[in-house]
Amino acid sequence: MERFSSISMAVVRRLPKYHRYLGDLLNNDVRRVSSQELSKITGFTASQIRQDLNCFGGFGQQGYGYNVDELYNEIGKILGLDRLYRTIIMGAGNVGRAIANYTFFDKSGFKVIGIFDSNPQVVGNSIKDMTVMPFSSVESFVQENPVDIGVICTPREQSQSVAEALVRCGVKAIWNFAPTDLKVPDSVIVENVHLSESLFTISYLLKEHEELEKKKK
Amino acid sequence: MERFSSISMAVVRRLPKYHRYLGDLLNNDVRRVSSQELSKITGFTASQIRQDLNCFGGFGQQGYGYNVDELYNEIGKILGLDRLYRTIIMGAGNVGRAIANYTFFDKSGFKVIGIFDSNPQVVGNSIKDMTVMPFSSVESFVQENPVDIGVICTPREQSQSVAEALVRCGVKAIWNFAPTDLKVPDSVIVENVHLSESLFTISYLLKEHEELEKKKK
Numbered sequence: 001m002e003r004f005s006s007i008s009m010a011v012v013r014r015l016p017k018y019h020r021y022l023g024d025l026l027n028n029d030v031r032r033v034s035s036q037e038l039s040k041i042t043g044f045t046a047s048q049i050r051q052d053l054n055c056f057g058g059f060g061q062q063g064y065g066y067n068v069d070e071l072y073n074e075i076g077k078i079l080g081l082d083r084l085y086r087t088i089i090m091g092a093g094n095v096g097r098a099i100a101n102y103t104f105f106d107k108s109g110f111k112v113i114g115i116f117d118s119n120p121q122v123v124g125n126s127i128k129d130m131t132v133m134p135f136s137s138v139e140s141f142v143q144e145n146p147v148d149i150g151v152i153c154t155p156r157e158q159s160q161s162v163a164e165a166l167v168r169c170g171v172k173a174i175w176n177f178a179p180t181d182l183k184v185p186d187s188v189i190v191e192n193v194h195l196s197e198s199l200f201t202i203s204y205l206l207k208e209h210e211e212l213e214k215k216k217k
Numbered sequence: 218m219e220r221f222s223s224i225s226m227a228v229v230r231r232l233p234k235y236h237r238y239l240g241d242l243l244n245n246d247v248r249r250v251s252s253q254e255l256s257k258i259t260g261f262t263a264s265q266i267r268q269d270l271n272c273f274g275g276f277g278q279q280g281y282g283y284n285v286d287e288l289y290n291e292i293g294k295i296l297g298l299d300r301l302y303r304t305i306i307m308g309a310g311n312v313g314r315a316i317a318n319y320t321f322f323d324k325s326g327f328k329v330i331g332i333f334d335s336n337p338q339v340v341g342n343s344i345k346d347m348t349v350m351p352f353s354s355v356e357s358f359v360q361e362n363p364v365d366i367g368v369i370c371t372p373r374e375q376s377q378s379v380a381e382a383l384v385r386c387g388v389k390a391i392w393n394f395a396p397t398d399l400k401v402p403d404s405v406i407v408e409n410v411h412l413s414e415s416l417f418t419i420s421y422l423l424k425e426h427e428e429l430e431k432k433k434k
Contacts, residue, residue, distance in 0.1 A: 016414040080424030098315035189422045197233035207297030
């Protein structure tokens with residue numbers, strides 16, 4: 001993903017955390033915050049925070065700290081949260097339905113405008129006021145309804161061909177929940193959520209933790 | 218998480234990928250593989266792969282490469298996939314239901330033994346042959362049914378108190394889907410799946426991509 005970003009992806013991945021914590025402060029009517037205070041809340045060091053925010057032009061004022069409202073809005077803009085993203089979901093199984101129903105995304109400007117599936121028994125069903133359409137209709141749908149993000153929630157076996165269909169339609173970004181590494185042109189943004197890898201990290205750590213406990217005895 | 222692992226978390230997070238690719242090779246009846254071939258498939262460099270696998274004792278033989286079956290099983294053992302993990306799901310909303318129905322986890326040894334929710338209208342419903350229980354019964358449930366992993370799928374507001382209940386019950390690992398950073402004792406493993414942060418990374422990259430395109434014109 002590094003190829004897309006002029007600043008380090010590590011910084012990019014911290015921005016949503018800043019945004020979330022600043023939103024909390026706003027909700028609690030906190031108007032200004034120092035990098036030291038932000039450090040306590042976020043767990044990042046104060047110098048890390050100052051460095052991160054300096055990547056986008058400095059927002060803070062020495063002796064004053066940051067204006068919470070301003071910083072929240074600026075980070076929102078940097079994250080591209082000041083516009084609407086038209087999204088389609090490929091695969092209306094458990095994960096696809098969960099994503100479709102996740103209201104938080106709606107509120108943040110990610111609007112699901114279509115859901116597709118390959119299973120004739122699922123096509124035609126309703127999910128959140130939308131009728132599930134067949135995979136075969138995705139290209140004509142996207143021609144009439146521009147799409148920013150395609151979410152792949154299919155089984156692994158279908159994911160590559162679905163990704164290729166999305167790329168043919170001109171979809172620029174893929175949020176991939178299938179446990180596989182998609183092969184797409186370099187110009188297409190792919191963000192993976194590999195749940196099994198996340199879960200296997202837990203099993204690894206649990207196992208190591210138990211072995212350590214045994215050794216202690 | 219680093220505190221739990223004697224080897225770097227970066228290596229740990231690559232292991233599930235090796236495991237997945239080796240499983241593919243096995244399914245295609247490939248019996249042996251060189252680090253160069255693994256490099257082509259995984260996208261990691263051959264020397265990275267050799268280094269990673271050497272962390273756990275060398276598995277390959279010079280001039281022969283790796284025995285796929287053996288390496289697959291060994292990595293499975295390292296990941297702790299040779300045993301059963303009893304799992305409970307806290308929060309029977311969209312995400313909780315999706316996780317409960319995700320058969321892959323079952324097959325990998327992660328068995329959901331209980332689902333809990335705070336909403337009286339949800340408690341008593343059936344999900345995958347299980348009756349949703351109230352949050353208030355989780356402590357007595359865990360006393361009778363030892364639990365390895367608690368999956369938090371509640372709204373953000375409930376997530377901290379649910380995490381604290383799990384810790385009181387002695388649950389050693391938390392898979393957290395709530396968009397928040399839980400405060401738990403150092404001895405408890407927490408693995409976060411922060412979907413909104415993943416999605417905001419896409420919006421950031423899309424925005425940057427579009428700005429670049431505009432500059433080109």
